[in-house]
Amino acid sequence: xxxxxxxxxxxxxxxxxxxxxxxxxxxxxxxxxxxxxxxxxxxxxxxxxxxxxxxxxxxxxxxxxxxxxxxxxxxxxxxxxxxxxxxxxxxxxxxxxxxxxxxxxxxxxxxxxxxxxxxxxxxxxxxxxxxxxxxxxxxxxxxxxxxxxxxxxxxxxxxxxxxxxxxxxxxxxxxxxxxxxxxxxxxxxxxxxxxxxxxxxxxxxxxxxxxxxxxxxxxxxxxxxxxxxxxxxxxxxxxxxxxxxxxxxxxxxxxxxxxxxxxxxxxxxxxxxxxxxxxxxxxxxxxxxxxxxxxxxxxxxxxxxx
Amino acid sequence: xxxxxxxxxxxxxxxxxxxxxxxxxxxxxxxxxxxxxxxxxxxxxxxxxxxxxxxxxxxxxxxxxxxxxxxxxxxxxxxxxxxxxxxxxxxxxxxxxxxxxxxxxxxxxxxxxxxxxxxxxxxxxxxxxxxxxxxxxxxxxxxxxxxxxxxxxxxxxxxxxxxxxxxxxxxxxxxxxxxxxxxxxxxxxxxxxxxxxxxxxxxxxxxxxxxxxxxxxxxxxxxxxxxxxxxxxxxxxxxxxxxxxxxxxxxxxxxxxxxxxxxxxxxxxxxxxxxxxxxxxxxxxxxxxxxxxxxxxxxxxxxxxxxx
Amino acid sequence: xxxxxxxxxxxxxxxxxxxxxxxxxxxxxxxxxxxxxxxxxxxxxxxxxxxxxxxxxxxxxxxxxxxxxxxxxxxxxxxxxxxxxxxxxxxxxxxxxxxxxxxxxxxxxxxxxxxxxxxxxxxxxxxxxxxxxxxxxxxxxxxxxxxxxxxxxxxxxxxxxxxxxxxxxxxxxxxxxxxxxxxxxxxxxxxxxxxxxxxxxxxxxxxxxxxxxxxxxxxxxxxxxxxxxxxxxxxxxxxx
Numbered sequence: 001x002x003x004x005x006x007x008x009x010x011x012x013x014x015x016x017x018x019x020x021x022x023x024x025x026x027x028x029x030x031x032x033x034x035x036x037x038x039x040x041x042x043x044x045x046x047x048x049x050x051x052x053x054x055x056x057x058x059x060x061x062x063x064x065x066x067x068x069x070x071x072x073x074x075x076x077x078x079x080x081x082x083x084x085x086x087x088x089x090x091x092x093x094x095x096x097x098x099x100x101x102x103x104x105x106x107x108x109x110x111x112x113x114x115x116x117x118x119x120x121x122x123x124x125x126x127x128x129x130x131x132x133x134x135x136x137x138x139x140x141x142x143x144x145x146x147x148x149x150x151x152x153x154x155x156x157x158x159x160x161x162x163x164x165x166x167x168x169x170x171x172x173x174x175x176x177x178x179x180x181x182x183x184x185x186x187x188x189x190x191x192x193x194x195x196x197x198x199x200x201x202x203x204x205x206x207x208x209x210x211x212x213x214x215x216x217x218x219x220x221x222x223x224x225x226x227x228x229x230x231x232x233x234x235x236x237x238x239x240x241x242x243x244x245x246x247x248x249x250x251x252x253x254x255x256x257x258x259x260x261x262x263x264x265x266x267x268x269x270x271x272x273x274x275x276x277x278x279x280x281x282x283x284x285x286x287x288x289x290x291x292x293x294x295x296x297x298x299x300x301x302x303x304x305x306x
Numbered sequence: 307x308x309x310x311x312x313x314x315x316x317x318x319x320x321x322x323x324x325x326x327x328x329x330x331x332x333x334x335x336x337x338x339x340x341x342x343x344x345x346x347x348x349x350x351x352x353x354x355x356x357x358x359x360x361x362x363x364x365x366x367x368x369x370x371x372x373x374x375x376x377x378x379x380x381x382x383x384x385x386x387x388x389x390x391x392x393x394x395x396x397x398x399x400x401x402x403x404x405x406x407x408x409x410x411x412x413x414x415x416x417x418x419x420x421x422x423x424x425x426x427x428x429x430x431x432x433x434x435x436x437x438x439x440x441x442x443x444x445x446x447x448x449x450x451x452x453x454x455x456x457x458x459x460x461x462x463x464x465x466x467x468x469x470x471x472x473x474x475x476x477x478x479x480x481x482x483x484x485x486x487x488x489x490x491x492x493x494x495x496x497x498x499x500x501x502x503x504x505x506x507x508x509x510x511x512x513x514x515x516x517x518x519x520x521x522x523x524x525x526x527x528x529x530x531x532x533x534x535x536x537x538x539x540x541x542x543x544x545x546x547x548x549x550x551x552x553x554x555x556x557x558x559x560x561x562x563x564x565x566x567x568x569x570x571x572x573x574x575x576x577x578x579x580x581x582x583x584x585x586x587x588x589x590x591x592x593x594x595x596x597x598x599x600x601x602x603x604x605x606x607x608x609x610x611x612x613x614x
Numbered sequence: 615x616x617x618x619x620x621x622x623x624x625x626x627x628x629x630x631x632x633x634x635x636x637x638x639x640x641x642x643x644x645x646x647x648x649x650x651x652x653x654x655x656x657x658x659x660x661x662x663x664x665x666x667x668x669x670x671x672x673x674x675x676x677x678x679x680x681x682x683x684x685x686x687x688x689x690x691x692x693x694x695x696x697x698x699x700x701x702x703x704x705x706x707x708x709x710x711x712x713x714x715x716x717x718x719x720x721x722x723x724x725x726x727x728x729x730x731x732x733x734x735x736x737x738x739x740x741x742x743x744x745x746x747x748x749x750x751x752x753x754x755x756x757x758x759x760x761x762x763x764x765x766x767x768x769x770x771x772x773x774x775x776x777x778x779x780x781x782x783x784x785x786x787x788x789x790x791x792x793x794x795x796x797x798x799x800x801x802x803x804x805x806x807x808x809x810x811x812x813x814x815x816x817x818x819x820x821x822x823x824x825x826x827x828x829x830x831x832x833x834x835x836x837x838x839x840x841x842x843x844x845x846x847x848x849x850x851x852x853x854x
Contacts, residue, residue, distance in 0.1 A: 052421050054428065099601060105420045106363045110554050111600060113365075117551070118597045125590050172718045172725060175707070179715055183702035188686035189664050189695070191720025191767055231544070235432055242425065247706070273440025273543075275432065282429030286422050287414050 015155060019148045027147040031219070033260030034154035035212045038161040039237035040244070040252035042208040045165050046201055048247055050181035051101075052109040053202075054234050056209050058116030061229035062089045063210025064217035065123055065130065071138045071218070078142025078218040082153075085214030090207030097202040101195060113234075120229040135224030142218035150219045157215055158253075161208045165249040168201075177201065209233075232275065236263070239278040242285040245292025254294055317570075328577070335580045337465045343576030344472030347569050348531055350553040351479050352524035358563040359500035360517045362412060362423050366431035367553055368546030370525055373434050374400045374532030375541050379447055389449060389533050397529035404525025408518045416517065431550065439543040448540035468538070475534055476572070479527060480565060496520055500563070548593065555596045559603045575599060615678050616641045617803050618663065618694070618771050623672030625655075625662055625827075632658040634827035635672070640771055643801040645793075647814040647835065650824035651847055656807045657699060659824065660773045663805075664696045665689045676771075690720045695769025697760045699776045699807075703748040709736065709759055710744035716766030735762050739792065754785045758792070765796065772797075773805040778813055786810070790817055811839070823847065 019027060039056055046053050067085030070076040076084065100111045123130045130136070143149035168174060176197050179187040187194055213233075217223050236259065237252070244255025259278070266274040289296055328336045353367045364370075378396045382389040411430060415423050454468040486493040499506040499516045507513050539545070556575060560567035578599070579592040616639035625633040633655045640646055648656050661667040663674060665686035673682045676692055684692075695716075704712050710732050717728035736744040739758045741751075751759065757777055764772055774793065778786050790813060797804050808814050814821060815835050822832040825847040831838050838844055 047421070050421065052424055106424060106554075107558065109424050110363070110365075110551060114551050114597050114600065117548070118594055121590065121594050170725075175711060175715050175718055178706050178711075179704050182704040182706070185666055185686075186698065186702050186704075186763075187715075188666065189690050189767075190715045190763070191687050191690035192715070193685075193687045193719075231547075238425070238428070270440065272443050273436040273438075276436035276440055279429050279432030279434075279436055283411060283426060283433060286418075286426045286429065287411060290418075290422060 019151055024147045027151050029261065029264050031147070031151050031154040033256055034151075034158045035216060036236055036240060036260050037253045037256035038154075038158045038212045039209055039233060040240040040256045041158075041161040041165050041249060042205040042212075043237050044241045044246055044248070044252045045168055045208075046205045047241075048168070048181060049177040049198060049201060051104075051198065051202075053112040053205075054109055054238075055112030055115045055206070056237055057229050057231055057233040058112070058119045059089055059093060059206040059209040060213035060216075060233040061116065061123075061223075061225075062092065062119055062206075063213030064223045064228040065136070066210070067214035068136045068138050068217045068223045069130075071140070072136055078140075079153075082142070082211060082214040082218055085217075086207045086211035089210030090203045093206030094199050094203035097199040101198045101202060116229050116231070116234065120225045123229075124225040131223070133225060135222055135228070138218065138221045138223075141221045142215070145219060145221070150215075153215055153219070157208075157211050160211065162249055162253070164204060164208065169249060173197070173201070235275060235278050235282075236260075239281045239285075241292075242290075243281055243292055245294035245296075246290075248294065251292050251294040255292070258293075324577070328581070332581070332584050334463050334465060335577065335584050337463075338469075338583075339577030339580035340473060340573065341466075341469035341576070342472075342579055343569070343572040344470070344474070344476045345535075346552055346556060346575055347476035347572035348472055348479055348534075349528075349549050350556040350568050350572060351476070351483060351565065352527040352531075353550075353553040354557045354560070354562070354565055354568055355483060355520060355527075356524050357557055358565075359496050359520045360412070360416075361500070362416075363427065363554065364430075364521075364524075365424065365427040365550055366407075366434055366546075367528070368549030368551075369431045369434040370400070370404075370546070371528040371532045371535060371549060372541060372543070372546035373403075373438060374525075374529040375536040376438055376442060376447075376532075377529075378533045378536050379449065379541060380442075382449070388451070389536055393530055393533040396533055397526040400529030400532075401522045401526035404522035405518055407525070408521040412521060413514060413517070416514075431547070435543045435546060442543065444543055446540045446542045449536060451537055454537050471534065475531070476569065480569065483565060492519070552596045555600045555603075559599065617677055619675040620663070621673045621675070623659075623662060623674060624670050625658055625667060626670045631827045633662060636824075636827070636829055638822060638829070640803040640805055642770055642803045643797070644820070645797055645804040645806060645818045647818035647821035648805055648807045648824065649809075649811075649814055649821055654824040654847075655827035656824055657775055658827070660696055660775055660805070660807065663689075663773065664694055687719070690716070690767045690769075691722075693768060693770035694773075695764040695767045695771070696773040697764050697775055697777055699779070701756065701760050703751075703756060703759060703763075705748050708745050708747055709741060709751065709755075712748065712759060713744070713762045713766050716763060716768070720767035732766065735765060739765075753780055754788065757781065757785075757789060761789075761792070761796070765800075769802065771803040771805070773807070775807045776809065777806075778808060778810055786813065793817060 018030065022030070039060065043053065043056055063085040066088050067081040070081040070084050071078070096115070100108060103111055124133055126132065142153065168177065176187070176192050179190060179192060180194055180197065184194055213228065217228070237256070240255035240259050241252040242255065243259060244253065245251030259281070262277070263274070266277055285292060291299070325336065349368070349371060353364060356362060356364050374396050377399060378389050378392045381392045381395070407430065411426060415426050456467045457464055458467050487497050488494070495506070495511045496516050496519070499511055499513050503513050552575065556568050556571040559571035575596055578595045582595055583589050583592045618640040620636055620638040623633060623636045624631065636659065648659065650656055658667065662669050665684060665688070669682060673680055675681065676689070676694065681689055681692065710729065713732040713735055714728040717723045717731045718725065723731060733744060739762045741755055741758050741762065748756070761774070761777065778789060781789060793804065794817065796802060806814065806817055818835060820833060821835050821838050822829050823838055823844050824830070830847060831841045831844050
């Protein structure tokens with residue numbers, strides 16, 4: 001128990017003090033890794049109910065645009081614009097959820113895959129208001145784009161995701177989601193309102209994905225249909241979650257750190273198509289070690305303990 | 307039975323009304339719509355075959371078509387020949403690619419939960435599209451062939467003739483598939499496996515071999531299709547994703563295992579897209595039509611109390 | 615007015631009448647057997663009552679309130695509990711957590727109260743070490759957990775769908791005693807679907823016999839089994 005405590009203190013200290021020893025390049029890499037970790041955790045939260053979403057990029061992109069518009073049209077400062085981006089996207093996702101959460105399995109998965117595409121098309125064709133194919137520019141960056149404060153911003157968003165995820169694991173949501181994933185009939189006759197539960201979870205996870213997107217928009221100062229709704233934002237978090245281990249908070253975080261840092265090296269050596277690695281990782285993990293790295297470690301420790 | 311007949315009558319009536327209105331108002335919509343429908347149906351048929359028999363949604367479906375288009379493109383360019391001369395070799399290569407993909411990946415996920423299968427084929431889609439990106443870069447590729455631009459003018463409307471080749475292709479594929487499934491021993495065995503794999507195994511059908519064959523045959527069909535696609539459209543690594551989604555939409559609309567209805571669904575999608583696209587400045591909205599359709603189908607089914 | 619009242623309830627699947635014009639009622643404190651050959655519609659009947667499957671026609675009332683259009687989770691909250699023929703314990707949860715689900719979602723307890731209630735219920739049911747994961751249980755414990763899971767929703771009416779399947783004679787006797795104890799302590803109305811006639815004979819106050827979705831006989835076990843129509847259904851159906 002004490003050992004565990006010390007471990008977390010060290011992690012927390014490292015997370016907070018890392019800007020003291022790192023240069024701007026490392027900081028920007030870490031910022032991206034933290035954001036991807038938040039996306040990966042949020043994706044995992046929904047799959048705990050058995051619903052596979054390919055809609056991460058869609059909600060991420062929606063968050064970038066809503067916060068950019070808040071800044072441009074309402075002169076909102078960065079942080080409130082990010083929060084509004086998250087909240088509005090959460091509400092949009094809940095409204096969409098009332099329709100698409102009637103679906104299960106492949107129907108749900110493919111509809112969420114289509115969502116990103118739909119949002120992108122709508123925004124691309126939105127004329128001056130959405131900036132059309134050229135996108136929009138935010139004149140004033142959040143914290144003036146400083147690497148250290150934006151690092152803490154990304155850390156804060158990861159903490160929101162991790163906090164929500166841990167709450168989901170400790171509260172009644174844990175019972176509800178796990179039961180739904182196991183067998184929906186049993187869940188229903190145990191008194192669980194599946195539809196309502198899924199709408200809430202879908203909304204919250206989409207909101208977190210939008211927070212991540214909104215913070216990206218406010219850090220980099222621009223949004224375009226292609227960059228904001230890039231399929232990378234679906235592909236990478238998925239690969240990260242799988243590699244680290246699904247159905248828990250820390251698997252996706254570990255996966256995000258491993259793959260996020262790996263990706264920086266790959267980008268340098270493979271200019272085109274370095275994302276193939278993520279595809280290969282997804283295929284490999286699903287076929288060979290569906291429990292992920294943390295799952296494997298846990299199994300090993302359990303065996304040693306016995 | 308009665309309600310099904312009524313529904314069929316209603317569909318026929320609706321189609322007739324729409325056709326007449328379009329003929330009078332926007333005849334080109336009908337022509338372009340039918341041409342699009344041909345392409346969509348042709349792409350959706352192999353997906354329906356895999357879904358109906360192997361019971362797997364192949365999210366790498368569109369990507370496999372694009373892969374075969376790139377293969378044809380590379381070979382045709384290198385040898386300086388017409389792409390159609392390369393079509394059959396490409397189909398053969400894709401047959402092998404399909405068999406290998408099945409043997410190495412899909413086979414090991416046949417018993418896995420649906421979620422794992424979906425994630426797996428999503429991963430395959432990424433491997434294929436990013437692999438293409440790695441080898442061929444993201445620069446768009448297009449062949450310029452003079453025979454694809456042939457056009458016909460009737461009265462004051464003028465349209466391309468070559469695109470009807472997709473309609474012919476879809477019809478040939480449907481007839482070929484129907485013949486294969488209904489008349490050949492191998493096809494009947496495949497159908498039996500699709501309906502009841504355990505039962506089929508008991509009577510001595512090799513289930514995995516059948517799955518592999520179906521997967522490889524679908525890949526070969528995509529090989530042929532890729533060549534046709536190449537003659538008309540430009541290629542880029544991620545061009546396949548939209549076709550995966552549209553194919554799935556059509557299969558879902560038609561109902562799994564219902565091959566002929568895919569043509570009808572494709573017709574609805576093609577005409578609706580051509581209709582939206584016929585208004586000035588609306589061209590880029592056409593890709594949203596399938597999404598509206600998928601939502602409509604879903605709602606329709608859930609109101610009828612049928613679980614999808 | 616009985617606790618549960620079904621009035622001319624039917625359910626069709628395509629052309630097949632799975633449940634055909636069934637009138638049925640169940641009161642608190644009574645144990646009713648639901649028997650019939652395979653495919654007679656026993657499980658479908660339970661699915662209609664628990665709300666998993668919507669009725670094609672007819673009405674279902676619980677304590678006088680029409681619940682025909684109510685969803686399954688609402689019915690569970692009102693007090694209709696059930697077990698499943700193919701049991702699906704949640705493998706990723708502990709026994710204790712499995713049994714907490716109904717306390718939390720059907721009875722509205724918070725997690726702490728539910729954990730306490732779950733521990734007590736597990737102890738009362740004779741399930742030791744509820745911190746275990748499901749895969750460590752033996753078959754008898756799994757069955758007990760299945761019943762505990764259904765009881766956690768706080769039912770007034772409980773349906774047991776072939777709960778004895780897979781148990782040996784000794785274990786079956788234990789579960790019969792357990793069900794009798796629970797039913798009398800909580801004055802539950804219990805509907806029992808069972809293939810083993812010995813269980814029905816021992817456990818139930820009265821039985822209904824389904825064939826092709828319709829009730830062909832009802833009354834006390836001893837009388838019903840002598841009914842020529844029932845004999846015909848069983849012998850004609852080839853079951854048992």
